[in-house]
């Protein structure tokens with residue numbers, strides 16, 4: 001569970017101050033898939049970075065009820081940040097190198113993750129030999145390597161073409177169902193948010209605050225039939241209207 005209490009973030013000082021996030025309260029239960037949308041600059045990335053402790057809050061707190069794990073959170077960024085001189089397998093196992101697991105266990109975990117993200121046969125490739133979509137698959141596998149219960153994803157698919165994005169959406173949905181991770185996904189795509197999420201959080205522009213949350217009542221597993229479901233189409237339309245109102 002992620003407990004967010006009166007969490008706020010102000011960057012800079014004096015005249016240069018930017019209120020990135022106004023005090024936010026929210027509870028995210030274990031196993032939820034929460035999509036976060038909102039206009040550019042509304043504090044979506046800031047929220048993820050605060051949850052990951054990559055930033056210090058100005059006020060409030062984030063409590064992760066994750067049994068005091070050393071690294072409770074895996075992070076996937078917009079551009080897969082892979083080590084260019086390491087192979088796919090070496091990149092994926094990188095987080096395991098400091099956890100003291102045996103070589104055998106690490107190899108088994110890497111093999112399992114390679115399979116999970118569909119990179120079988122590319123274990124020995126270098127990042128530059130992969131397409132953008134494949135690099136993101138490797139980044140997702142690496143984020144899952146030491147089995148964090150929470151996966152934070154900041155616009156992970158915005159740099160890949162539409163068809164690849166749809167495939168990666170389906171794979172992420174499958175991975176979520178299989179692993180039961182708590183996933184928070186920041187996206188600019190209203191369709192992606194509704195298609196993947198069990199809940200959608202909508203944030204309003206500066207100063208960033210929570211505008212609305214929607215429980216997504218769509219059957220699992222999601223697939224092509226989801227995109228034709230009137231409930232999905234209504235939700236997308238409602239989210240679009242809300243986004244349009246905020247940016248006009």
Ligand SMILES: Nc1ncnc2c1ncn2[C@@H]1O[C@H](COP(=O)(O)OP(=O)(O)OP(=O)(O)O)[C@@H](O)[C@H]1O
Pocket residue numbers: 011012018019020038039040041042043044045046047206
């Ligand atoms: N390190 C920083 N120093 C100063 N201001 C910052 C910093 N990081 C973010 N901001 C500002 O805080 C606000 C929120 O930024 P953030 O990146 O969280 O928004 P976002 O919703 O993720 O935007 P986008 O959708 O464009 O990625 C923006 O106005 C941004 O300019």
